[in-house]
Amino acid sequence: MFVLVNLKTYPCDPLEVAAAVRDVDEETDARIAVAPQAAHLERVAETGAETWAQHVDPIDYGSNTGHTLAETVADAGADGTLINHSEQRLKLADIDGAVRAAQRADLETIVCANNPAQIGAAAALGPDAVAVEPPELIGTGTPVSQADPDIVEDAVDAAANVDDDVDVLCGAGISTGDDVVAASDLGAEGVLLASGVAKADDPRAALEDLVDPL
Numbered sequence: 001m002f003v004l005v006n007l008k009t010y011p012c013d014p015l016e017v018a019a020a021v022r023d024v025d026e027e028t029d030a031r032i033a034v035a036p037q038a039a040h041l042e043r044v045a046e047t048g049a050e051t052w053a054q055h056v057d058p059i060d061y062g063s064n065t066g067h068t069l070a071e072t073v074a075d076a077g078a079d080g081t082l083i084n085h086s087e088q089r090l091k092l093a094d095i096d097g098a099v100r101a102a103q104r105a106d107l108e109t110i111v112c113a114n115n116p117a118q119i120g121a122a123a124a125l126g127p128d129a130v131a132v133e134p135p136e137l138i139g140t141g142t143p144v145s146q147a148d149p150d151i152v153e154d155a156v157d158a159a160a161n162v163d164d165d166v167d168v169l170c171g172a173g174i175s176t177g178d179d180v181v182a183a184s185d186l187g188a189e190g191v192l193l194a195s196g197v198a199k200a201d202d203p204r205a206a207l208e209d210l211v212d213p214l
């Protein structure tokens with residue numbers, strides 16, 4: 001299972017979480033990575049943790065003030081990027097452009113989507129993976145894998161109908177090892193989570209709990 005921890009703009013210490021991600025990753029068969037804010041990418045990557053960006057823009061080098069260029073993200077040490085997170089929504093053409101920009105910079109890609117129909121559209125754009133995250137469950141602590149199992153199974157089917165090579169993750173409310181096992185049982189190849197680790201008093205213990213049953 002792939003466990004990707006999105007730090008959003010939570011007031012956590014990104015280097016503390018990154019060190020925990022690096023260490024717990026070495027102790028488990030699961031793959032664990034962290035997605036800090038863009039300004040923290042380089043320092044987080046230097047910890048040795050697998051590092052992802054939260055977003056890249058559908059742009060090339062040039063006059064794009066305030067944008068995030070995929071090549072700069074890769075130069076900072078990121079291995080991949082989220083695209084179209086529920087809190088950073090893009091138009092379809094811009095999701096496509098962001099996937100192309102990330103691929104140009106050799107970044108792995110996960111395109112997020114709200115529901116199975118969007119997952120099918122996202123899979124058609126050829127990312128490495130898609131992630132279904134019902135917005136109403138994000139940040140609630142109610143795990144999608146238990147609160148809405150059908151949406152995960154339907155997302156897995158929707159992606160497979162378009163392209164069998166596109167992995168499916170699920171996210172929203174995931175915070176325990178049981179939630180991760182439930183996601184795996186529904187056919188997800190990973191989970192995307194934030195508050196369960198970023199807001200935990202002890203992020204390392206939270207991560208250990210997440211991968212303990214794997």
Ligand SMILES: O=C(CO)COP(=O)(O)O
Nearest residue numbers: 138139172173193194195
């Ligand atoms: O948006 C999410 C991950 O990208 C999910 O957030 P929570 O894990 O806080 O529900």
